Amino acid sequence: MKIAFVGKGGSGKTTLSSLFIRHLATAHAPVVAVDADINQHLGVALGLDEAEADALPAMGAHLPLIKDYLRGTNPRIASAETMIKTTPPGEGSRLLRIGEDNPVYQACARTLRLDDGAVRLMATGPFTESDLGVACYHSKVGAIELCLNHLVDGPGEFIVVDMTAGSDSFASGLFTRFDMTFLVAEPTRKGVSVYRQYKEYARDFDVALRVVGNKVQGPDDLDFLRAEVGDDLLVAFGHSDWVRAMEKGRAPRFGELEDANRDALRTLRDAVDASYERRDWQRYTRQMVHFHLKNAQSWGNAKTGADLAAQVDPAFALREFAPEEGSAATPAPA
Numbered sequence: 413m414k415i416a417f418v419g420k421g422g423s424g425k426t427t428l429s430s431l432f433i434r435h436l437a438t439a440h441a442p443v444v445a446v447d448a449d450i451n452q453h454l455g456v457a458l459g460l461d462e463a464e465a466d467a468l469p470a471m472g473a474h475l476p477l478i479k480d481y482l483r484g485t486n487p488r489i490a491s492a493e494t495m496i497k498t499t500p501p502g503e504g505s506r507l508l509r510i511g512e513d514n515p516v517y518q519a520c521a522r523t524l525r526l527d528d529g530a531v532r533l534m535a536t537g538p539f540t541e542s543d544l545g546v547a548c549y550h551s552k553v554g555a556i557e558l559c560l561n562h563l564v565d566g567p568g569e570f571i572v573v574d575m576t577a578g579s580d581s582f583a584s585g586l587f588t589r590f591d592m593t594f595l596v597a598e599p600t601r602k603g604v605s606v607y608r609q610y611k612e613y614a615r616d617f618d619v620a621l622r623v624v625g626n627k628v629q630g631p632d633d634l635d636f637l638r639a640e641v642g643d644d645l646l647v648a649f650g651h652s653d654w655v656r657a658m659e660k661g662r663a664p665r666f667g668e669l670e671d672a673n674r675d676a677l678r679t680l681r682d683a684v685d686a687s688y689e690r691r692d693w694q695r696y697t698r699q700m701v702h703f704h705l706k707n708a709q710s711w712g713n714a715k716t717g718a719d720l721a722a723q724v725d726p727a728f729a730l731r732e733f734a735p736e737e738g739s740a741a742t743p744a745p746a
Contacts, residue, residue: 470537
């Protein structure tokens, strides 16, 4: 299951995504955690010190390897150099599974031991001084978009992405790649403004969006969120001494998180599990192709010197498959 945490800067989305990742790890679920924010703080929120977090390999630095691996023997892709962030898989492409071992994880992921489990942690890479004036941050998240396009995941296994703040997520098709998007909102006018933007932009793409209230201090805060977001409000988190200790670098064991906040995390998990019934691989593939053709026409063809529309395999659609089927892509049954 693919889960995104979004929200305005300072809303607490990185904190809540880290809590949810810990919650899944406690249940010994297979988890890949991805820091796709322009400010790379997920590793620290999961217990790394600053030096350890800075030492995480940047996915963007391994983009040639990622492209070459995912291309596989797909005859529609002449070379890794002609792949862009939206390139869809086809017959012969290699697909990714959450729990497998592969060269992409070997290069880009690090296993992080938590109190009662472990997760694979990946990072898109920070926006560096050398990028100033010559690159946009969306070039950094291209690696994770490409990986999600080639990911076949099932119930009980999870990839959790801490997205960049605000509405910047809409600069690519990445926002359509998730089974569930949790929008973290504070009970303020600014806190719900990103929700309105997200709701508006996502309405034509059948994005499953639920609001998670954060820093909710009482009934008045809760009433405000209900009035502003209606039935999209799923659950709310209040003050947490555990989180405050974690932010000081002195987090106790996760089992000591307050009962009310642990119950809220269970509600998130229940919402994610329920979203599996609405999964539509055909629609997911159509959206992938839609954004690929859009990017190809806008800039991809000119950049690569190739007709990237030819990369689309019309007979192919992603689907779940058993691990013993191998890593080569196969078309969905008719």
